[in-house]
Amino acid sequence: MNLYGPLWLSAQLAFVTTIILVIVGAPVAWWLARTSSQAKPAVQAVVAMPIVLPPTVLGFYLLILLGPNGAVGSWWVQITGSALTFSFTGLVIASCIYSLPFAVQPMQNAFESLPKSYLERAWTLGASRLDAFFSVAVPLSARGFVSGIVLSFAHTLGEFGVVLMVGGNIPGETRVVSIAIYDHVETLNYAAAHRMSLVLVAFAFIVLATMFVINRRWSER
Amino acid sequence: MIHLRHRLPKGDFVLDVDVEVPDTGITGIFGESGSGKTTLLRCIAGLEGDDGLPVHKRNVGYVFQEPGLFPHLTVRGNIEFGERRAATRRVESTSVVDMLGLGNLLDRRPNTLSGGEAQRVAIAAALLRSPDLVLMDEPLASLDRRRKDELLPYFDRLHDELSVPVIYVSHDIEEVSRLCDHLVLLEGGKVAASGDLVDVLSRVDVPVLSGRNAGVVLWANPVDQEDGLTRFDFGEGDIWAPGEFEAGGSPLRLRIAASDVSIAREMPAATTILNILRATIEEVHPVDAATALVRLGVGNQSLLARVTNRSVQRLELRPGERVFAQVKSVTVRH
Numbered sequence: 001m002n003l004y005g006p007l008w009l010s011a012q013l014a015f016v017t018t019i020i021l022v023i024v025g026a027p028v029a030w031w032l033a034r035t036s037s038q039a040k041p042a043v044q045a046v047v048a049m050p051i052v053l054p055p056t057v058l059g060f061y062l063l064i065l066l067g068p069n070g071a072v073g074s075w076w077v078q079i080t081g082s083a084l085t086f087s088f089t090g091l092v093i094a095s096c097i098y099s100l101p102f103a104v105q106p107m108q109n110a111f112e113s114l115p116k117s118y119l120e121r122a123w124t125l126g127a128s129r130l131d132a133f134f135s136v137a138v139p140l141s142a143r144g145f146v147s148g149i150v151l152s153f154a155h156t157l158g159e160f161g162v163v164l165m166v167g168g169n170i171p172g173e174t175r176v177v178s179i180a181i182y183d184h185v186e187t188l189n190y191a192a193a194h195r196m197s198l199v200l201v202a203f204a205f206i207v208l209a210t211m212f213v214i215n216r217r218w219s220e221r
Numbered sequence: 222m223i224h225l226r227h228r229l230p231k232g233d234f235v236l237d238v239d240v241e242v243p244d245t246g247i248t249g250i251f252g253e254s255g256s257g258k259t260t261l262l263r264c265i266a267g268l269e270g271d272d273g274l275p276v277h278k279r280n281v282g283y284v285f286q287e288p289g290l291f292p293h294l295t296v297r298g299n300i301e302f303g304e305r306r307a308a309t310r311r312v313e314s315t316s317v318v319d320m321l322g323l324g325n326l327l328d329r330r331p332n333t334l335s336g337g338e339a340q341r342v343a344i345a346a347a348l349l350r351s352p353d354l355v356l357m358d359e360p361l362a363s364l365d366r367r368r369k370d371e372l373l374p375y376f377d378r379l380h381d382e383l384s385v386p387v388i389y390v391s392h393d394i395e396e397v398s399r400l401c402d403h404l405v406l407l408e409g410g411k412v413a414a415s416g417d418l419v420d421v422l423s424r425v426d427v428p429v430l431s432g433r434n435a436g437v438v439l440w441a442n443p444v445d446q447e448d449g450l451t452r453f454d455f456g457e458g459d460i461w462a463p464g465e466f467e468a469g470g471s472p473l474r475l476r477i478a479a480s481d482v483s484i485a486r487e488m489p490a491a492t493t494i495l496n497i498l499r500a501t502i503e504e505v506h507p508v509d510a511a512t513a514l515v516r517l518g519v520g521n522q523s524l525l526a527r528v529t530n531r532s533v534q535r536l537e538l539r540p541g542e543r544v545f546a547q548v549k550s551v552t553v554r555h
Contacts, residue, residue: 115289117285117287121283121291121343123268123277124276124281124283124350125277125282125302125303125346125347126303126308126350127277136291139293
């Protein structure tokens, strides 16, 4: 339990985060890929910011925002009676923001390289905009979706700074694998730290290798 | 009739079209590149311009210049795409597959098809949408000569078997002459002429038809065959055309380019030209400093001849004069 608990929690967090990011990120990516709006660079910058911001900075602001006195946190306390900070839900929200660019950018790239003629043909064959998005744009951008899913899952699995700021270290609730490893190292329990780290290293290798194999198959097709 | 009324400014180009076309047969839209043909087609489909109705609610089939099949679907998936979304299914899938010869291709992926095969699939997809109107934007232009010749017979079948009206954009006068029944000429975004194909092609005063595009389409009945040629009766003379065509069927289309017709005052003797017809000069229209187009009445049909202004003067060619038309080359639609 001590070993697998944090791993399992991390996997749950990454899974939930990835699902939310695909659902929320795809429309954002679609809008970014197709808009000619003046606001595009600003939105793009906001989406990309988690890449360059130190996780502690992001975590710090999220802590304030999600805390019981913060704009989002106080509203959440009113509705549910419990705080967002130091909870799994709070971690999910923080992870979604932290991993957003890793989901949006591959999908956006895929949508941008999709020739408009496919959409026009779909419309003239009777597909509405929404229908054409799901029946043509999404399947033809599958590579972007796979990259987005893999990257946001892996990235969420590895996050540390944001989790520490927003979630703390509550076993079963917010004690994810990266925090647990840090703990083990602090207490000089290198053996436990090794076991967890090796699982992550193996996982990262397998996932990325699989993704590159899939990509190669696709580009040969 | 179908009323086409579209106005769309695009920089310093303005598309401004207001024309009626028949709701049967194939209507050609012909013009040089930049005359607004494709823009007009895109306006009709709702892909450009803004008159409120979204594209997918227009019930118009669109065949693009590039087939653009969906690569993630098989041929079957591609042709069913529009069928599944058709408001009312009026077109039988098997008959379209049969007409376009797609039976053996249904399980193939688009990237394994030749250009002509892919375009046939694209046409099937547009037809199975059961549209009220089919729009075709130079569907042969992306193909090489051989593929084009492969595909043309399918268009002949479409023309003969299809009940839905088609608007066919092209900058190839041969294609238009072969396939269309009605013709709209576009020049600089405006309609220069429109009407029955035969009538429009016999006009001498439309600039887009005065250069190498000048030439007429005639309807004629094959009479008999000899030496690999077929004889067509024109009342005031015969036309011999290469190929063997059965007598007794419906009249065939003959295309005769203006550059293949010359005029003589007297019956030419001992010439290699087989087709010599008695004709009456109807109109002489100077095209440029050197050449003129002459419209000749042959029976109740018209021929165009491209001649030099010098010959017009030397032979004193004037409306009403009786002359001999020599036709060097004839293409028959088969």
